[in-house]
Amino acid sequence: MTMFKIFRHKGRYNRGQLFPYLIAILVAVLAIAMITVNLGQLGIFKTDVSNAADAGALAGASTLSAYLLGIGFQSDKMCGVMLVELVVIILAACTVIGIPVAIAAYIALTIKQYVTYFQAMEDGKMAWSNAKKSALQYAFQNAGIDEPRPTFKQFLSNVYGISDPDALSPSTIAYYSQVYALGDDPSQSKSRRQAIKKYSQTGYSRFMEGSWYWDEDAWGKIRPGNIAPAIVSSVYGWNADGENSFDTGNNNTASFENSVKVTVMGNIMYPLTMYNPGEELSENLLDWVNEKLDVPWWLGWVDNVVEWLLAPVLDMIGSLLPGGLMMEDIVQNTDNNPVTVTVQRRKQNNNLGLWRFRYGIVQSQASAHTYGEIDADGIRHDIKPMLFENIATFFSKLFSGDSLDYRWFNTSKHLFETEIITTR
Amino acid sequence: MRFKFRFIFGLIILTVSLLVYPASAENDLNFDLPVPAGSRLLDSKQLNIGDRQIDTSLFNSQMPSASAVEFYLDFFGRNDFEKILDKTYADSGKRLLRFKKDSLVITVSITEKGGDTEIVTAKYLQGPNELSPEETRPSLKDSIFSFPESDVEGSDIPGLPRPSPSVRVMSVKTGKILSAMYTTPLDVSSVVDFYRAHMPDHNWQFRGEIGAADAAQAYMKASGKDSLGLKSPLSGGEDLEQVVKDSYVLNFASGSESAEIIIFPNFSSRKLGSIVQVSYSQQGQ
Numbered sequence: 001m002t003m004f005k006i007f008r009h010k011g012r013y014n015r016g017q018l019f020p021y022l023i024a025i026l027v028a029v030l031a032i033a034m035i036t037v038n039l040g041q042l043g044i045f046k047t048d049v050s051n052a053a054d055a056g057a058l059a060g061a062s063t064l065s066a067y068l069l070g071i072g073f074q075s076d077k078m079c080g081v082m083l084v085e086l087v088v089i090i091l092a093a094c095t096v097i098g099i100p101v102a103i104a105a106y107i108a109l110t111i112k113q114y115v116t117y118f119q120a121m122e123d124g125k126m127a128w129s130n131a132k133k134s135a136l137q138y139a140f141q142n143a144g145i146d147e148p149r150p151t152f153k154q155f156l157s158n159v160y161g162i163s164d165p166d167a168l169s170p171s172t173i174a175y176y177s178q179v180y181a182l183g184d185d186p187s188q189s190k191s192r193r194q195a196i197k198k199y200s201q202t203g204y205s206r207f208m209e210g211s212w213y214w215d216e217d218a219w220g221k222i223r224p225g226n227i228a229p230a231i232v233s234s235v236y237g238w239n240a241d242g243e244n245s246f247d248t249g250n251n252n253t254a255s256f257e258n259s260v261k262v263t264v265m266g267n268i269m270y271p272l273t274m275y276n277p278g279e280e281l282s283e284n285l286l287d288w289v290n291e292k293l294d295v296p297w298w299l300g301w302v303d304n305v306v307e308w309l310l311a312p313v314l315d316m317i318g319s320l321l322p323g324g325l326m327m328e329d330i331v332q333n334t335d336n337n338p339v340t341v342t343v344q345r346r347k348q349n350n351n352l353g354l355w356r357f358r359y360g361i362v363q364s365q366a367s368a369h370t371y372g373e374i375d376a377d378g379i380r381h382d383i384k385p386m387l388f389e390n391i392a393t394f395f396s397k398l399f400s401g402d403s404l405d406y407r408w409f410n411t412s413k414h415l416f417e418t419e420i421i422t423t424r
Numbered sequence: 425m426r427f428k429f430r431f432i433f434g435l436i437i438l439t440v441s442l443l444v445y446p447a448s449a450e451n452d453l454n455f456d457l458p459v460p461a462g463s464r465l466l467d468s469k470q471l472n473i474g475d476r477q478i479d480t481s482l483f484n485s486q487m488p489s490a491s492a493v494e495f496y497l498d499f500f501g502r503n504d505f506e507k508i509l510d511k512t513y514a515d516s517g518k519r520l521l522r523f524k525k526d527s528l529v530i531t532v533s534i535t536e537k538g539g540d541t542e543i544v545t546a547k548y549l550q551g552p553n554e555l556s557p558e559e560t561r562p563s564l565k566d567s568i569f570s571f572p573e574s575d576v577e578g579s580d581i582p583g584l585p586r587p588s589p590s591v592r593v594m595s596v597k598t599g600k601i602l603s604a605m606y607t608t609p610l611d612v613s614s615v616v617d618f619y620r621a622h623m624p625d626h627n628w629q630f631r632g633e634i635g636a637a638d639a640a641q642a643y644m645k646a647s648g649k650d651s652l653g654l655k656s657p658l659s660g661g662e663d664l665e666q667v668v669k670d671s672y673v674l675n676f677a678s679g680s681e682s683a684e685i686i687i688f689p690n691f692s693s694r695k696l697g698s699i700v701q702v703s704y705s706q707q708g709q
Binding site: 087088 | 467544546557558569571594599601605639642643646652653658673686701
């Protein structure tokens with residue numbers, strides 16, 4: 001009965017009455033399509049921001065891992081210098097009359113090692129500054145900055161005042177397009193070259209190329225000893241028409257349609273200490289001295305020359321023998337000491353006519369660290385000198401003049417890995 | 425009457441002199457210590473350790489070592505010396521005898537060497553409440569701890585100047601590094617100026633200068649310690665911690681060659697000037 005009614009009613013419809021429904025369906029489909037497209041755009045937008053944070057954090061941690069590897073090599077070198085100099089010191093002391101020379105050689109070794117330590121500390125400060133700079137660089141590079149490059153027409157107009165490119169000869173156009181592509185023409189005046197540079201590249205390119213994301217006045221140059229703040233933050237803004245914060249010098253990025261703000265947080269230096277194997281070696285010091293002792297005749301009346309004259313020197317060596325670099329709590333200072341990068345991407349609302357799509361601010365944060373892995377031998381990678389043998393055994397061989405034609409240090413134990421530990 | 429008085433006075437003086445003589449003899453380093461017959465004096469040296477003078481002599485004797493020991497035991501026994509040490513060293517076979525009478529301490533070391541006997545004697549004075557030299561902490565001011573007064577064996581490093589005046593106290597090749605050490609009466613800043621001025625004459629380019637005070641400061645700050653932990657082994661010298669802090673390291677390069685100059689105050693006494701260690705190395709060597 002009901003079915004019949006329906007067919008009866010349908011039979012009463014006039015032609016064209018379906019159109020309003022079709023329009024409604026079309027609008028709905030269009031809206032859904034727009035939402036899908038814009039959600040897709042938003043997805044890309046968020047992915048860019050997330051990638052930027054990850055890339056920045058990893059770049060920062062990689063810089064630190066390279067520093068730690070370098071400092072491990074330095075540590076080995078210091079240990080090698082110490083071992084070789086210790087032979088000289090002990091041999092000089094064994095003659096008894098050479099004790100002043102032995103003390104002088106010990107002082108020279110101590111000075112040399114502390115100066116190397118100082119340089120490593122200064123490099124460590126630079127490493128953290130450099131890590132922050134790398135993090136900023138990689139974050140900006142991966143933030144999906146889509147600033148339009150000035151067009152060839154804009155380039156000709158702004159640099160050369162040419163308003164009608166069609167009037168140019170093919171060879172002239174070829175010349176200008178080459179300059180536009182290269183972004184420079186050394187044959188031109190300084191002001192013209194600056195204009196070429198400005199109108200052939202985006203402000204963003206020049207922002208990156210000149211490392212303007214690194215505020216040298218506020219955070220210092222990247223050089224040994226300079227400490228950058230724990231938190232550094234840099235921002236770049238641009239409009240769809242090419243106007244940008246780099247060329248306008250406008251730090252108020254809210255006035256631009258788009259902006260990317262990168263904030264990097266991390267430590268300022270590594271707390272290095274001195275590896276002191278004196279205590280480790282002190283048990284054998286007396287044996288080594290007795291092995292080479294050469295007492296001058298005029299001390300023949302002394303009951304125990306070693307105890308009286310050499311023990312104080314050995315005590316000095318045993319209490320402080322600067323033989324490399326180390327970090328007291330390596331896990332705390334590497335694994336638990338990450339570089340954290342926060343990327344904020346702002347895009348003004350997009351008016352698509354039918355629907356004003358809201359982007360707003362999208363933020364992502366990533367932390368990455370560098371860590372010393374534990375190898376198959378159960379040894380945690382470290383910056384401490386890594387001799388292939390026990391240090392006392394090794395020194396005994398060196399002291400006896402054994403030919404040490406094999407490698408001294410296992411440098412692979414200074415390798416540090418890098419990984420992202422958190423993302424938000 | 426007058427003659428009588430003079431005679432009595434003379435007798436008193438003679439008696440007092442005779443009574444005092446044996447005691448004064450054992451309080452005097454001029455005590456004449458005999459040596460076994462046929463012994464030959466090879467060398468003698470006067471040492472100054474603390475405030476004490478020690479006279480040492482080296483003899484060579486044809487007498488068997490056991491007979492030499494008997495000779496001394498007999499001599500000191502007859503002269504009322506107390507034997508305070510009698511020790512034989514297993515490794516060298518050396519016999520060390522030490523005798524004391526009043527303040528005079530005499531040590532005799534007898535060792536058989538290649539069929540002959542080597543005898544070393546040492547005499548010093550030790551008052552009743554004084555410590556023996558071996559019980560006294562050695563001092564940098566002791567004569568046994570003086571730097572060489574003329575260049576030791578070896579050579580200077582070619583192309584690396586040395587301050588004038590200076591004495592080469594060490595020359596060594598350790599691994600791939602050539603090093604030489606000099607003492608000079610010039611102070612640290614004069615030596616720094618010398619190298620900065622003269623290294624370019626030898627085609628060295630200045631690469632950098634670091635004062636160890638900065639390094640020490642950085643270490644103490646990072647480690648939370650109030651010193652580097654340097655322990656002076658001998659008494660009487662400068663504070664080693666301060667010696668290190670007052671030092672400078674200069675670095676120079678010339679192509680693949682590099683030179684490092686370490687300059688620090690003389691730790692025996694700053695008044696004696698400074699000590700310089702120069703090192704040379706070549707990359708890829």
